[in-house]
Amino acid sequence: MRLALLGCGTVGSEVVRLLHTQSADLAARIGAPLEIVGIAVRRIGRDRGELPVDPAVFTTDPLDLVKRDDVDVVIECVGGIEPARGWLVEALRAGKSVVTANKALLAEDGGTLHDAAAEGGGDLYYEAAVAGAIPLLRPLRESLHGDRITRVTGIVNGTTNFILSAMDATGAGFAEALEEATDLGYAEADPTADVEGFDAAAKAAILASLAFHTRVGAADVHREGITEVTAADVISAKAMGCTIKLLCIAARGVAADGRETVGVRVHPAMIPLTHPLASVGDAFNAVFVEAEAAGQLMFYGRGAGGAPTASAVLGDVVAVSRNRLAGVRAASESAYADLPVRPMGEALTRYHISLDVTDRPGVLAAVAGVFARHDVSIATVRQGSGGGGVAGRGEDADLVIVTHVAPDAALAATVRALRGLDTVRSVASVLRVEGGA
């Protein structure tokens, strides 16, 4: 089985190492030896440490490599939309099988890749694209195909989980925790994709597509990052017996006209310490799947890093290689349900709202009136002495309000109206609450 590897960085170089150290076992499992016939990179001369591969296989022309007749399987570990999309479409249309870790491309335009695979007759596997080493996509696209998945809730970004876990453990603010994540090599030099939720949103789109047999793209996902989460939010969460996590939530729902829908969102949320995802710390990932017959399932492990991600890539290489030797291909994309995507405003959530208000008679009634006018029911109200719960500033008070479940649009309108009250000095923070706290 002849392999073309595109990209030899963090993930690609570990794929090369694993292919070498496991070569005898992999050949026995597949029924044929695996051989790397080409590796495409950007800079041939880059120092890649001790790599067990003939330097002559390196090239800077990925397109030429994927077109070669002696390539059976293309492994893509480069990332990004273009030029990766062009290479993979070319490979798939030519009948090659593709294994990719590229969540950004799958979320942006997975349909084009699936169509090209169907056209060419090869396989398209991408276990590494979501939650790194965790076997998650195969269970969704195979093991659970006899069931009906109702909801997927996950922590799918290691960098932000490390940052939020550090804020929770040490009381650090976001900037300080991000600096620690960068120093330890978790956060990239440009952490935007992680901290603004783009990485998690891409993964959420892939999970939703598989769970609900519907093409869901990154643009369908409501996305909020963690840059606005403050140390005060973490303290508030603790006071409620909660912790803050960046969650991806994909769930079935029903529209006003009775049609079934799917809603997909990524945002920070408070979850109770008793929730299975609350104990997922450090840079780990975990995904909680709820299905009608199976009940609750939890997948946990390392969501990033060269070796863990390469493990998932190699698992896919074994699967597609076996299929090629047997002259079969895996079941094609399942998107028959074609459910409409629900707007975020229809999502049912709860809010935790911290207000800085003037402390005089009637303020609480005015605030409560805003909630009532928007048909949002208040679950609890806590009043502090002002100045963020520290010694009072005299005229001020802190109000912390937690709502019952309401449509997100009603909650957002409530917050807008609160900002307009002259007795509300500021809306200090707004966080969603998930998971039954």
Ligand code: NDP
């Ligand atoms: P790196 O940046 O470490 O490696 C990228 C590789 O692609 C490098 O070898 C680079 O070449 C090569 N490359 C970039 N542009 C081109 C180009 N135009 N032509 C040819 N080669 C090119 O990325 P990662 O290994 O971290 O990530 C690879 C993929 O895996 C991405 O899709 C990422 O989202 C995904 N992924 C990564 C995880 C991780 O933990 N790192 C986890 C899960 C998924 P050169 O070496 O010469 O610079």
Ligand code: HSE
């Ligand atoms: N940047 C990603 C993370 C890498 O932090 O989880 C894995 O996709």
